[in-house]
Amino acid sequence: MEKxxxxxxxxxxxxxxxxxxxxxxxxxxxxxxxxxxxVYQSLNKLGRFHLYHMGKxxxxxxxxxxxKHLISTDLTNHQSGAALISEDERISxxxxxxxxxxxxxxxxxFRLEEAFSVLDKVDDALSDKIEFAYDTxxxxxxxxxxxxxxxMRASVMLFLPALTMTRKITAVIHAVSRERITVRGVYGxxxxxxxxxxxxxxxxxLGNTESEILRHVYDTVLKxxxxxxxxxxxxxxxxxxxxxxxxxxAYGTLTHAVILSSREFMQLFAxxxxxxxxxxxxxxxxxxxxxxxxKMQPANITLMAGRELSPRERDAYRAEYVxxxxxxxx
Amino acid sequence: MEKxxxxxxxxxxxxxxxxxxxxxxxxxxxxxxxxxxxVYQSLNKLGRFHLYHMGKxxxxxxxxxxxKHLISTDLTNHQSGAALISEDERISxxxxxxxxxxxxxxxxxFRLEEAFSVLDKVDDALSDKIEFAYDTxxxxxxxxxxxxxxxMRASVMLFLPALTMTRKITAVIHAVSRERITVRGVYGxxxxxxxxxxxxxxxxxLGNTESEILRHVYDTVLKxxxxxxxxxxxxxxxxxxxxxxxxxxAYGTLTHAVILSSREFMQLFAxxxxxxxxxxxxxxxxxxxxxxxxKMQPANITLMAGRELSPRERDAYRAEYVxxxxxxxx
Numbered sequence: 001m002e003k004x005x006x007x008x009x010x011x012x013x014x015x016x017x018x019x020x021x022x023x024x025x026x027x028x029x030x031x032x033x034x035x036x037x038x039v040y041q042s043l044n045k046l047g048r049f050h051l052y053h054m055g056k057x058x059x060x061x062x063x064x065x066x067x068k069h070l071i072s073t074d075l076t077n078h079q080s081g082a083a084l085i086s087e088d089e090r091i092s093x094x095x096x097x098x099x100x101x102x103x104x105x106x107x108x109x110f111r112l113e114e115a116f117s118v119l120d121k122v123d124d125a126l127s128d129k130i131e132f133a134y135d136t137x138x139x140x141x142x143x144x145x146x147x148x149x150x151x152m153r154a155s156v157m158l159f160l161p162a163l164t165m166t167r168k169i170t171a172v173i174h175a176v177s178r179e180r181i182t183v184r185g186v187y188g189x190x191x192x193x194x195x196x197x198x199x200x201x202x203x204x205x206l207g208n209t210e211s212e213i214l215r216h217v218y219d220t221v222l223k224x225x226x227x228x229x230x231x232x233x234x235x236x237x238x239x240x241x242x243x244x245x246x247x248x249x250a251y252g253t254l255t256h257a258v259i260l261s262s263r264e265f266m267q268l269f270a271x272x273x274x275x276x277x278x279x280x281x282x283x284x285x286x287x288x289x290x291x292x293x294x295k296m297q298p299a300n301i302t303l304m305a306g307r308e309l310s311p312r313e314r315d316a317y318r319a320e321y322v323x324x325x326x327x328x329x330x
Numbered sequence: 331m332e333k334x335x336x337x338x339x340x341x342x343x344x345x346x347x348x349x350x351x352x353x354x355x356x357x358x359x360x361x362x363x364x365x366x367x368x369v370y371q372s373l374n375k376l377g378r379f380h381l382y383h384m385g386k387x388x389x390x391x392x393x394x395x396x397x398k399h400l401i402s403t404d405l406t407n408h409q410s411g412a413a414l415i416s417e418d419e420r421i422s423x424x425x426x427x428x429x430x431x432x433x434x435x436x437x438x439x440f441r442l443e444e445a446f447s448v449l450d451k452v453d454d455a456l457s458d459k460i461e462f463a464y465d466t467x468x469x470x471x472x473x474x475x476x477x478x479x480x481x482m483r484a485s486v487m488l489f490l491p492a493l494t495m496t497r498k499i500t501a502v503i504h505a506v507s508r509e510r511i512t513v514r515g516v517y518g519x520x521x522x523x524x525x526x527x528x529x530x531x532x533x534x535x536l537g538n539t540e541s542e543i544l545r546h547v548y549d550t551v552l553k554x555x556x557x558x559x560x561x562x563x564x565x566x567x568x569x570x571x572x573x574x575x576x577x578x579x580a581y582g583t584l585t586h587a588v589i590l591s592s593r594e595f596m597q598l599f600a601x602x603x604x605x606x607x608x609x610x611x612x613x614x615x616x617x618x619x620x621x622x623x624x625k626m627q628p629a630n631i632t633l634m635a636g637r638e639l640s641p642r643e644r645d646a647y648r649a650e651y652v653x654x655x656x657x658x659x660x
C-alpha cells in the first residue's frame with residue numbers, strides 16, 4: 001500500500017469536552033472568557049498559540065480559517081466563540097462551539113496515531129487547569145449523544161477519483177456506514193462530490209476506547225484505499241487512452257483558462273491530480289497540489305488578492321493562479 | 331478591409347462546359363476517352379497535368395482528392411469519370427461529372443479575378459480543340475439550367491466564427507440569398523456549420539456577364555466580411571475576457587487532447603484561428619492553420635498514417651498531429 005499517501009492525504013483527530021459545572025450545549029457569553037483563559041494558559045505551555053475571538057474577526061478572516069479547516073462553520077456563527085490556533089496551524093482549540101471545548105489536531109498524510117498522540121498531550125494540559133464534565137460510566141459528556149464517551153472523532157481526508165468516476169463510491173459509502181463509519185463529500189455530497197475529496201470518520205465514540213476507534217478507522221481507510229487502487233487499475237485496463245485523454249485535457253484547460261469557477265476547478269483539478277499520481281502526466285510533485293485546493297477557496301483568494309473581488313474577478317484570479325501553479329510543476 | 335485575408339481564405343472559379351454533338355447530362359462510358367484525349371492535349375500546353383481515371387483509383391485516393399476540393403463527390407461516384415489536375419493543384423478539369431467538362435481554378439486568399447483569368451486561359455485552350463455546346467441566345471448549355479449562360483460559378487471560402495457565435499449568420503444567409511448568392515456551411519449546414527467555414531457563391535449564371543458575376547460576388551464578400559468584423563468587435567466589446575477564455579481553452583484542449591474527433595477538432599480549431607486572428611493568442615502564423623484543416627480530413631489522415639486506421643486510431647492520430655502543429659506555431 002505504498003500509494004496510501006496519494007489517497008489518504010490528511011488526518012484529523014477531534015476531542016469534544018465540556019467544563020464541569022457550566023451548562024451546555026452552549027454557555028452564556030460571559031462564561032466564555034472563564035473558559036478561554038485557562039485554555040490559553042494551558043496551551044501556551046505547549047507552544048505558541050494565537051487567540052481569535054469570533055466577535056472581533058471580520059467575515060473574511062473567519063472564512064479563511066474555516067477554509068483551512070481550522071475552525072468549523074458552526075463556530076463562525078457564534079459571536080461569543082473563540083479559537084486558539086498553534087503557530088504551525090496543526091492544533092486548534094475552539095471554545096463555545098457545539099461543546100465548550102473542541103480540540104483538534106490536523107496533519108497532512110495518513111498519520112492518525114501521531115495526530116492523536118499530539119492531541120492527547122493537549123488534552124492532558126487542558127485537564128490540568130480545567131475539570132471536564134465526565135461520567136465514570138459513560139465517559140466524557142457532550143452536547144450531542146453521538147460524541148459521548150471518548151468524545152473523539154478520527155477523520156481522514158480521502159482522494160477517491162477512480163471510485164467517483166466508476167460510481168462505485170455510493171456502494172462504498174453504504175458498506176462502511178454499516179460499520180459505523182461515515183464517508184461524505186468534502187465539497188458537495190455523495191457521488192457528485194467535487195474534487196473527489198471525501199472525509200471518512202467514526203460515527204460514534206461511545207463503547208470503544210480511543211485506540212479501538214483509531215484502529216477501526218485505520219483499517220477502513222486501508223480497505224477503501226485498496227478499492228480505490230483497484231478502481232484505478234480497472235480504469236487503466238478498460239481504456240488507458242481515454243483516461244490519459246481526460247487527465248491531459250483537464251491539464252490543458254487548467255493551464256489555459258482565463259475564467260475558472262470553483263466547481264470546474266475542483267473537478268478538473270481532481271483529474272490532474274489523478275493523472276499525476278498515475279504517471280499519466282509528466283511531472284511528479286503531486287504533493288504540492290493539495291495546497292492549491294485550500295488557496296483556491298473564495299476567502300483565501302480574497303485574502304491573497306488583498307481586496308474584495310467580484311465573483312467574475314475571483315474566477316479570473318483563480319484561473320491565473322491555478323495556471324501558474326500547475327506550470328510551476330514543470 | 332485589411333482583415334479580408336483572415337475571412338476570405340480561398341477563391342474558386344468553376345466553368346461548366348459540354349461537348350457539341352454528345353448527349354448530356356452524362357455521356358456513355360466509351361465517349362469519355364473521346365473527351366479526355368483533347369482535354370489532356372490542350373492542358374499539357376499550359377503546364378504539367380496529372381490524369382486520374384476514377385475507375386482506376388482506390389476509394390482512398392479519390393477521397394484525398396475530394397478532401398482537397400480538387401474533385402467533387404459527384405465525380406467519385408462515376409467510374410467512367412476522369413480528372414486532370416495541375417502539378418500545383420490549382421487547376422482541375424473534371425470529365426463526365428454533371429457536365430462533360432468542369433474546369434476549376436482554386437487559389438488561397440481572396441483572388442477571384444486572378445483565378446478567373448487563369449481559368450479563362452484554360453477555357454481558351456480547351457475550346458481550341460473542342461467545340462462546346464453553345465447557344466447564341468442562352469450561352470453555354472449545361473445539364474442543369476442554373477448553370478446555363480456563362481456556366482460560371484464563383485465561390486469564396488469564408489471563415490465566419492463571430493457571425494456563427496452570435497447566431498447572426500442565419501440572417502446573413504437569408505439576406506444574400508435574396509441577391510441570388512448562396513452561403514452554406516462547408517462542413518455541416520447553417521448556423522451549426524463546423525469550423526465556421528462557409529462557401530459563398532453565385533446562384534445562377536444566366537443573364538450576367540462573367541465580370542458582372544465576379545463583381546457581384548466580390549461585393550457580397552466585402553459586405554459579409556464587414557459584418558463578420560463588426561461581430562468580432564461586438565464580441566470583444568461585450569466580454570473580451572470570455573472570448574479570451576474561449577479561445578485559450580480551445581488551444582489548451584487541442585494541444586493536450588489524446589483523442590480528438592473530427593467534429594470537435596473543427597469547432598475548437600475555429601476558436602483557435604479566431605483567437606490568432608484577433609491577437610488573443612500569442613502567435614501570429616494563422617496562415618499555416620488552413621493546411622491543418624485539409625490534412626485532418628479522414629482520407630488525408632489515412633494517407634499520412636500509411637494504412638487504414640480504426641475510427642479510434644484516427645482520433646488519436648488527429649490529436650497528436652494537431653497538438654504538434656499548434657505547438658510548432660510557437
